[in-house]
Amino acid sequence: MMALIEELFPVCRSITGNGLRHTLNIIQRYVPLVIHEVPSGTDVLDWTVPLEWNIRDAYIARGDDGARVVDFRNTNLHVVQYSQPVDAVMSLAELRPHLHTLPDHPDWIPYRTSYYAENWGFCLAHRDLLSLRDEPYHVLIDSDLAPGHLSYGELLIPGQTDRTVLFSCHICHPSLANDNLSGIAVATMLARHVQCMPHRYSYRFLFIPGTIGSLAWLARHENAIGCISHGLVLSCLGDAGEITYKQSRRGNAEIDRIVTHVLRHDRPSYQIRPFTPYGYDERQYCSPGFNLPVGRLTRTPNGEYPEYHSSADDLSLIRPEGLAHSLSVLKQIVDVIEGDAVFRSRNPKGEPQLGRRGLYGTIGGQRVVPADQMAILWVLNLADGAHSLLDMAERSGLSFAAIHRAAKALIDTGLLDSVSDEGE
Amino acid sequence: MMALIEELFPVCRSITGNGLRHTLNIIQRYVPLVIHEVPSGTDVLDWTVPLEWNIRDAYIARGDDGARVVDFRNTNLHVVQYSQPVDAVMSLAELRPHLHTLPDHPDWIPYRTSYYAENWGFCLAHRDLLSLRDEPYHVLIDSDLAPGHLSYGELLIPGQTDRTVLFSCHICHPSLANDNLSGIAVATMLARHVQCMPHRYSYRFLFIPGTIGSLAWLARHENAIGCISHGLVLSCLGDAGEITYKQSRRGNAEIDRIVTHVLRHDRPSYQIRPFTPYGYDERQYCSPGFNLPVGRLTRTPNGEYPEYHSSADDLSLIRPEGLAHSLSVLKQIVDVIEGDAVFRSRNPKGEPQLGRRGLYGTIGGQRVVPADQMAILWVLNLADGAHSLLDMAERSGLSFAAIHRAAKALIDTGLLDSVSDEGE
């Protein structure tokens, strides 16, 4: 995952343009993404796909010697995204309203955008701003805004049913590592994992520009949305913080229960938060007209680590073990999604005699009952056709994995009937 | 409010009689009360309107020199309310069972009543009781109990619908300030406020003698009770304590949620208590046959401040800022009652594009979202025709006022449809 992140880091991405396409092409080397192109001007719900933005160069140069004091070639964060082309000489006073800095972090360059309002600007370290003398500057932004396309990538992995699990990550941020690239890397590797495992559900992985990308996808798939049984937005999955899960708008969706259960049994420290209508693309998936069962998995959430949306969100912020742990949690979530089902005991009246089936110790009177035997007793007690395995795991306090193993042992000895092999 | 309380303080009120009428006449100078008179002997539910009680003078005088040792002219608390006429000379031993004191507060005179059992008595400071010598006393109570009327005042302020908000306060206590007069003063000023504001609901303000007054009103309005959507009993609203809200018997009535919400956003310190079948007229409004959505707002509740029902509940106990804060809380409650409504977003699928409507900042990437923008996002997200503005305020943690402002901004830009203009 680190290799993918490192390769993607320097690319100048935005919500449209060639950097975005290049990003998708790199991901395609790992998983067989389909790349979709939506023309500028297309209406998507209440929005319109904007003009395509591409940029070749940009700088602020001293008027006297032409030395670049701000240079796009150093980092693409220097330019406000969607800046219109500029080629002018102006005083510092004229230039000043177009300069963005972070006074509290004078060495960091902020990340700023102006997708839907005509504007242009530069982002720079506050320390560098203070060192600018009052003299004429040559300001150049060699960009163009022209009819083109919005690009996004989609990977559909069909399952036994068209009931679908959605994973969505945004791919529109330029040289930002945790916010953007960590989500892309984890989603890519999760997709490879799902491709290799037996699965009942269909899976859709979306690699999309934030907001306008999810809106475009939703607008084009309104009829397929009813198939989405569970979903997660993935971002900020590589830092050193613990996992934070943000619930779906429903709050009690199956995905909310599943993630909570997995986190509770994974590590002592994690956070579960209620839905709020701000953040990443869960804002769109959970808008009232869709209200999809889509939560969001991050480590430290957007806006809550100091480096957020600045040049300090670079490769040094990413911990390989953070990425690996995030992927491990997602695999466990997929295991519960795939493994959950409802059973009915064939011997609901009294306990079945487990001893003669080899599922119970033969010498009685012991003080403590082994955990795997407790799991078997719980499954038998709750296998009434009304409790799913996840219900049993929650009620017993045992892990889903332990309950799942017990259910398999009971199926093998013919003590359980499947009520549904679809988990719902 | 202080002027009204000071004017009302010396009047000898009881559950019937001329002091009660005089009290209503004074309130009439502030708001156009209608005064109703219910004849003695009228059956009201399980009770009967008692004889009217009036008193002119009362004392205990030493037999030898005629000096008054207890004198009604000093404070009307000296006589047990509804005392029958007495004119007799008796020993201290004969007199003693008719004397009421507060041994734990030897300087205070208690307030005692005997409305529904024939009796007479005097209340006095325990210190004065101890100083009485064993000698003959001339005991006089110049009262009469005769067929007359129960008086109460009612102010109906019609609204756009006959759905009604009820405010009820008792007016039967004689020279007691917090328990009685503070509620009257706050209710009077709240009524003036409601008269001057646009309002959908109808409002009924009741100024009634405790228990028998609310019973009489309920008996005479059984058919109108279904119109009562929200109600509050008001009392003890002038002391230095924090606000205490006592829930309606239902516990989850709209008024319970409204008051809880207002208090949570008003000051850090307040109390919410469940209903109990003791206290003021909420006992009657919340009896099982009516079960009205009527809670009770006080500062320190009845019986929980030491001066309660004694001569120490005098004007010095009243804090003008306590009265003002109580009135402010009630105005906020009325604002929520009036402002709550259900809306449906016209763009429920995905977020509507707020930027082009001037409701969203144009430079993206900022770390923190302003509070008024969060309110707009919350309203849009929950405007699904199933959530009221109060629901949104509760779920978002924002104040009703902030949510209400956001809803107005969204209505102004045509993004919301009203589902109901009646708030229920």
Added chain:
Amino acid sequence: MMALIEELFPVCRSITGNGLRHTLNIIQRYVPLVIHEVPSGTDVLDWTVPLEWNIRDAYIARGDDGARVVDFRNTNLHVVQYSQPVDAVMSLAELRPHLHTLPDHPDWIPYRTSYYAENWGFCLAHRDLLSLRDEPYHVLIDSDLAPGHLSYGELLIPGQTDRTVLFSCHICHPSLANDNLSGIAVATMLARHVQCMPHRYSYRFLFIPGTIGSLAWLARHENAIGCISHGLVLSCLGDAGEITYKQSRRGNAEIDRIVTHVLRHDRPSYQIRPFTPYGYDERQYCSPGFNLPVGRLTRTPNGEYPEYHSSADDLSLIRPEGLAHSLSVLKQIVDVIEGDAVFRSRNPKGEPQLGRRGLYGTIGGQRVVPADQMAILWVLNLADGAHSLLDMAERSGLSFAAIHRAAKALIDTGLLDSVSDEGE
């Protein structure tokens, strides 16, 4: 109760056999149990009644001098229950797999069983095991396993309805005092108490071997099970620990609420635990095909006191005051079961006038309302045909006994109508 426990202690009980019959005969001297005999080989649900086991003698003797190093005549715990007959000379190495000890408690003899797997074995103090030399031993178990019967005792105390309260205790443990005999003694005395009191419900007291006994009873009474309104499994009721209540599988059954209420008002310290599918016969009563409203009352639960299932669970562990308190709690539970009912006020609109019915003090204005008057107000306020007396006790925070007394006073003055005399 101590006398009964002392008499029962030495008897060699198992899940079948003459020791079990002897135990039932002793209990019959206190209450008129009917003893049922179920033949070996009878199918009961998923199980089969096993052969009857009887044992006369057992020992391990030194090969050289015949001295008994383990002797059944010292304590019947020395033999693994349901050991097959053995008469052989063998080395310590051959014998070792058949020897059971408690290394952590080297002076205690464990209690072990092998009901459903052919085996034999001895239990002994770990200290004694360590002292055995490596020499030939004569091993004898003079037992037989032969077609016979499973015995259990049942006492049916008919009430006014066939709605039934079930009390069940196991009687299959040999010389163990708290786990087994305490439950038997308390159940026996509770049965005598119920016989002597007026009661609406029918009561069934079961004295049964664990697991196979409850399965046999359930198999034979499948049609009567619908009549069981409340039930409790009784065990471990004599130790010094506080009461622990284990809820029924339903978790919110009436019995769960009743026991919780009684414990809350009985002593400050007690535990309420959710159902788990391990423990005593609640495992069978609460299996999904029956799902009976049966909880379990113990003091320290099975497995949670060190002496559990060992020779240290002897008469010294039993506290007479523990037994007495357990019985007292059960009597209170029966009082709630019998006393609970639903009433409707005849004067639901407003409070009825209590003063003229002698239920209210005549001098008004007091600061504090007496507890019995509060109970009367609560009952009147909640007597709407929807609240049971237990509901009222829970909501008011008053004890069921106080609410019950208030209801009786109100019935006596004609203020309440009974909605149901059956409590449900």
